[in-house]
Amino acid sequence: MAVEYSLVLVQGETDQVENLEETENEAVSETVHEEETVNPILPTVPEMVWGGIFFAALLILFWAVLLPPIKRAMRARDDEVRDDREKAEAARVEAETLRREYEATLADARGEATRIIHEARTAADEHRLEVVAAAEQEVAERRREINEEVRAAREVASTDLRSAVFDLAVDAASKVLRQEVDRDRNREAVEHYVSGTGSL
Amino acid sequence: MSVLAQVANGLADVAQDVVELAQEATDATGLTADEAKANAAASGAGMAYGLAAIGPGIGIGYLVGQAVQAMARQPESAGQVQTTMFLGIAFTEALALIGFVVFILLKFV
Amino acid sequence: MFAQVEFPPIENIVEWPEIFFKDTAVAFNKIGLINLIAVLVPVVIFLVAAAKYKSRRVPKGIQTIAESAIGFIENGIIMQTIGPDGLRYLPLLISLFFFILVGNLFEVIPGFHMPANARMANPMILAVMVLVIFIAVGIKHNGPLRYFKSALFPPGVPTALYVLVTPIELLSTFIVRPFSLAVRLFANMLAGHILLVTFSVLCITTFTLSLLVVIFPFAFGMLTALTAFEIMVAFLQAYIFTILTAVYIGGALHPDH
Numbered sequence: 001m002a003v004e005y006s007l008v009l010v011q012g013e014t015d016q017v018e019n020l021e022e023t024e025n026e027a028v029s030e031t032v033h034e035e036e037t038v039n040p041i042l043p044t045v046p047e048m049v050w051g052g053i054f055f056a057a058l059l060i061l062f063w064a065v066l067l068p069p070i071k072r073a074m075r076a077r078d079d080e081v082r083d084d085r086e087k088a089e090a091a092r093v094e095a096e097t098l099r100r101e102y103e104a105t106l107a108d109a110r111g112e113a114t115r116i117i118h119e120a121r122t123a124a125d126e127h128r129l130e131v132v133a134a135a136e137q138e139v140a141e142r143r144r145e146i147n148e149e150v151r152a153a154r155e156v157a158s159t160d161l162r163s164a165v166f167d168l169a170v171d172a173a174s175k176v177l178r179q180e181v182d183r184d185r186n187r188e189a190v191e192h193y194v195s196g197t198g199s200l
Numbered sequence: 201m202s203v204l205a206q207v208a209n210g211l212a213d214v215a216q217d218v219v220e221l222a223q224e225a226t227d228a229t230g231l232t233a234d235e236a237k238a239n240a241a242a243s244g245a246g247m248a249y250g251l252a253a254i255g256p257g258i259g260i261g262y263l264v265g266q267a268v269q270a271m272a273r274q275p276e277s278a279g280q281v282q283t284t285m286f287l288g289i290a291f292t293e294a295l296a297l298i299g300f301v302v303f304i305l306l307k308f309v
Numbered sequence: 310m311f312a313q314v315e316f317p318p319i320e321n322i323v324e325w326p327e328i329f330f331k332d333t334a335v336a337f338n339k340i341g342l343i344n345l346i347a348v349l350v351p352v353v354i355f356l357v358a359a360a361k362y363k364s365r366r367v368p369k370g371i372q373t374i375a376e377s378a379i380g381f382i383e384n385g386i387i388m389q390t391i392g393p394d395g396l397r398y399l400p401l402l403i404s405l406f407f408f409i410l411v412g413n414l415f416e417v418i419p420g421f422h423m424p425a426n427a428r429m430a431n432p433m434i435l436a437v438m439v440l441v442i443f444i445a446v447g448i449k450h451n452g453p454l455r456y457f458k459s460a461l462f463p464p465g466v467p468t469a470l471y472v473l474v475t476p477i478e479l480l481s482t483f484i485v486r487p488f489s490l491a492v493r494l495f496a497n498m499l500a501g502h503i504l505l506v507t508f509s510v511l512c513i514t515t516f517t518l519s520l521l522v523v524i525f526p527f528a529f530g531m532l533t534a535l536t537a538f539e540i541m542v543a544f545l546q547a548y549i550f551t552i553l554t555a556v557y558i559g560g561a562l563h564p565d566h
Contacts, residue, residue, distance in 0.1 A: 279385075279389070280389065283385075283389045283390070283552065286545075286548065286549060286552065287549075287552065287553070287556065289549075290493060290549040290552075290553060291489075293493065293497075294489040294492065294493050297492055297493055297496035297497060297500075298489075298492060298496070300496045300499075300500050301492060301495075301496050304319070304499070307319075308319040
């Protein structure tokens with residue numbers, strides 16, 4: 001390639017040849033310059049040395065000095081948190097048990113109360129029935145007594161009336177007959193009459 | 201004359217034209233061999249990076265799209281998908297970066 | 310009328326003059342300084358956090374940073390990729406994460422504006438270290454014979470195909486892995502750095518009394534947006550480097566799955 005280009009340039013005019021010499025000189029200086037400059041991609045030894053030293057220092061520091069205390073503190077805190085959580089869980093379970101027991105007791109008490117009330121109600125009902133029965137019995141007795149009294153009184157009154165009627169009849173008869181009517185002899189007739197005329 | 205020979209002739213003509221054009225350009229600009237080489241390297245560098253960016257560009261786009269789809273379908277595995285996605289991007293991107301290094305080598309060395 | 314956009318030569322934006330030990334193998338430059346700060350920042354954060362546990366046990370402020378970093382590495386990276394037996398690699402992974410993250414963040418920190426990982430040295434050292442570590446883990450937990458057998462002769466492949474599979478596995482496990490690990494980090498940070506430099510140069514050039522000043526708001530807006538984007542990239546690359554390390558260690562620890 002270079003030969004071709006040179007040939008092309010040689011075929012040109014003389015000032016171009018001068019030009020060529022100049023550019024060639026420039027090219028030479030450029031190549032020299034390029035040899036001096038370091039390839040921007042290749043690593044340089046001092047930078048590698050320092051990079052290695054510093055990274056090794058950082059690695060050792062992290063491994064030996066920096067991480068252990070922080071990891072220890074974090075682990076201690078995690079353990080504590082776990083303990084606290086377990087304690088809280090235990091306390092919660094205990095509270096739950098207590099609540100269950102309390103609720104069971106409460107349910108028992110409620111049942112007992114219901115039972116007691118029921119019993120009391122039953123007892124009161126029985127008592128009421130007894131009292132009512134007794135009262136009814138008494139009332140019935142009183143009624144019977146009163147009825148008997150009334151009957152007795154009616155009999156007494158009837159007897160009194162009958163004798164009064166008899167007396168009145170005898171008196172009336174005596175008056176009518178203008179003579180004394182023998183009471184004992186005429187008793188039967190009067191009585192039959194009184195009875196026959198009407199019931200008192 | 202066969203078709204192939206015609207095509208070959210045509211190509212030879214085009215090549216001749218290109219060479220003449222290049223010679224004319226060289227005559228006009230007065231480039232030295234090194235400068236011509238530097239120019240070729242510079243255009244080659246641009247081309248190297250441009251070509252190297254195509255594949256990884258498509259690849260990373262497809263990769264991230266699939267990862268987003270996976271994360272949308274299964275949000276619970278988003279962390280795992282994301283890690284794998286970054287790994288995939290790193291591997292794919294390396295190709296483009298090697299292209300970039302070639303660019304630097306051609307352009308500046 | 311038009312100011313010309315002059316992009317600085319690449320060595321001006323990625324190479325830095327040596328401060329101490331000039332022209333020796335241990336020359337100390339800006340990258341070394343950033344690395345030093347990348348060590349000091351996590352050390353200070355974790356020391357202060359550890360000291361505060363004496364007085365208060367509920368995390369607050371700087372303790373939250375330390376604890377969420379540990380939680381992120383443990384739950385977001387180790388448990389997802391290795392499993393519970395990977396928790397002993399926490400120091401390695403967390404120091405990788407912080408070293409890379411802080412080194413990356415210097416890309417947008419005023420006064421530095423240079424990601425330490427935009428030089429190949431850091432990523433390469435870290436990748437080679439990761440290679441050594443995952444091979445060592447594999448040999449320690451499975452024995453050298455079983456580890457290399459499972460790495461080079463994956464089970465479930467017809468015997469004839471080992472002619473094809475074994476070289477590929479050798480290449481991909483022991484060469485491509487560290488190479489891609491280093492190049493991924495390096496190229497991401499270098500690309501971001503060049504992007505920021507480009508838009509900064511554009512901002513400076515257009516901040517003139519020429520017609521180009523109409524472009525300035527757009528260039529400045531892009532620069533601002535890209536700065537935010539690069540902060541995200543800094544986190545993402547630290548995360549990816551760490552999680553890939555975890556994946557490789559996990560693969561060496563449990564070679565059967």
